[in-house]
Amino acid sequence: MYQLITTPTAEEQVAALPSAALQPLVELFALLETAPWSGQPFSLANPRGNMPTHAFGEQGFATYVVLDEQREVYLIRVAWL
Template sequence: MYQLTTTPIAEEQISALPGQALGPLAELFALLETAPWSGQPFDTSNPRANMLTHAFGERGFATYVVLEEQREVYVIRVAWL
């Protein structure tokens, strides 16, 4: 298991999400606690980097950083388009 932490900016963005996004976001957070490398590289020119993005729901995505040695995931941005 990985410990998941949200940054203050991500927390603000989460609080602004519509209600329909909260269930899928919770599912994504559960996934990131067990399989954080399932996302896509944030920078496609550096596919082995530890900053990734992952879609959730119909229109959401989260950007996060994986610290493998510490077994931690930091969600740094959340958006609903």
């Protein structure tokens, strides 16, 4: 199990999400706590990097950093298109 930590920037972005994004985001949070490597590489130039991105809902994307040794996931950016 990983601890999910939300950065202040991501907290602001989450607060601005429409209500339709909230349930899919909650589901993504649960996934990130158990399987953070389920996302796609943020940078195709560094596919083994520790910064994946993950889609949620029909229009959402979250970018985060995985620290395996600390068992932490830092949510750094959330976007709803």
